[in-house]
Amino acid sequence: MQTKDELITTLKKIVKPYVQDEQAFEHVTEQTDFINDLKINSANLVDIALDVEEEFDIVIDNEAMEQMLTVGSSMDVINKKLAEKA
Amino acid sequence: MVANIFNKLIHLQNFTSILEKLPYSPPFLFVDTLQHVDENGTEGSYTFPDDSFFYLGHFKQAPVTPGVILTEVMAQIGVVCLGIFLLSDTLTSNIAIAMTGTQVDFYKPVFPGETVTVRSTKEYFRFNKLSCKVEMLNSRGELVCRGTISGMMKPTTHA
Numbered sequence: 001m002q003t004k005d006e007l008i009t010t011l012k013k014i015v016k017p018y019v020q021d022e023q024a025f026e027h028v029t030e031q032t033d034f035i036n037d038l039k040i041n042s043a044n045l046v047d048i049a050l051d052v053e054e055e056f057d058i059v060i061d062n063e064a065m066e067q068m069l070t071v072g073s074s075m076d077v078i079n080k081k082l083a084e085k086a
Numbered sequence: 087m088v089a090n091i092f093n094k095l096i097h098l099q100n101f102t103s104i105l106e107k108l109p110y111s112p113p114f115l116f117v118d119t120l121q122h123v124d125e126n127g128t129e130g131s132y133t134f135p136d137d138s139f140f141y142l143g144h145f146k147q148a149p150v151t152p153g154v155i156l157t158e159v160m161a162q163i164g165v166v167c168l169g170i171f172l173l174s175d176t177l178t179s180n181i182a183i184a185m186t187g188t189q190v191d192f193y194k195p196v197f198p199g200e201t202v203t204v205r206s207t208k209e210y211f212r213f214n215k216l217s218c219k220v221e222m223l224n225s226r227g228e229l230v231c232r233g234t235i236s237g238m239m240k241p242t243t244h245a
């Protein structure tokens with residue numbers, strides 16, 4: 001299991017290619033919103049979900065997808081799915 | 087034998103229903119026929135009429151089909167037709183569609199009157215995003231262009 005800091009680092013690595021607001025990306029917190037803060041479009045949000053699935057070997061369902069709007073909520077989803085898998 | 091013919095008839099009928107659901111009309115409808123559609127991809131063709139509007143200006147005195155139009159042909163046949171097929175179970179009325187990404191390389195020019203064939207292969211359809219590898223061949227079987235096209239497609243329900 002990754003620590004909170006490790007998880008943010010991994011998530012930032014996944015999100016980076018899709019970020020349109022570099023300045024907001026430099027100051028990412030758990031509250032950072034993918035669409036409103038990082039200016040990521042909904043199509044790339046899907047790519048992020050698929051990349052998260054691959055990175056953590058988990059399955060993101062529709063319900064989880066709807067929650068993955070901020071860095072913090074994505075971390076919650078990832079931790080929940082990892083716990084279900086364990 | 088009879089079953090085969092019957093299956094083919096069903097296929098033809100389905101392809102017609104896909105064409106009817108396309109949200110385009112001339113001069114921006116770029117699908118003539120669909121030869122094949124299944125859950126993994128499509129094959130279809132389009133013939134560019136000599137009097138297509140874009141030939142007037144692209145280029146002056148030297149009509150060549152614009153790359154942006156070739157991309158649109160690939161998107162309509164390869165991605166939108168596949169999306170309509172994949173959503174056909176849930177598709178009660180309209181679909182909201184938007185192209186969200188393209189990466190296309192071009193190899194051969196397409197001149198007025200030419201017929202092109204488009205083939206697509208689905209990469210994934212998740213959370214309303216359909217992403218396909220798509221290629222276009224001319225009537226001599228030469229590669230015209232090839233790339234990846236993605237779009238968001240979801241059924242819209244009336245209130």
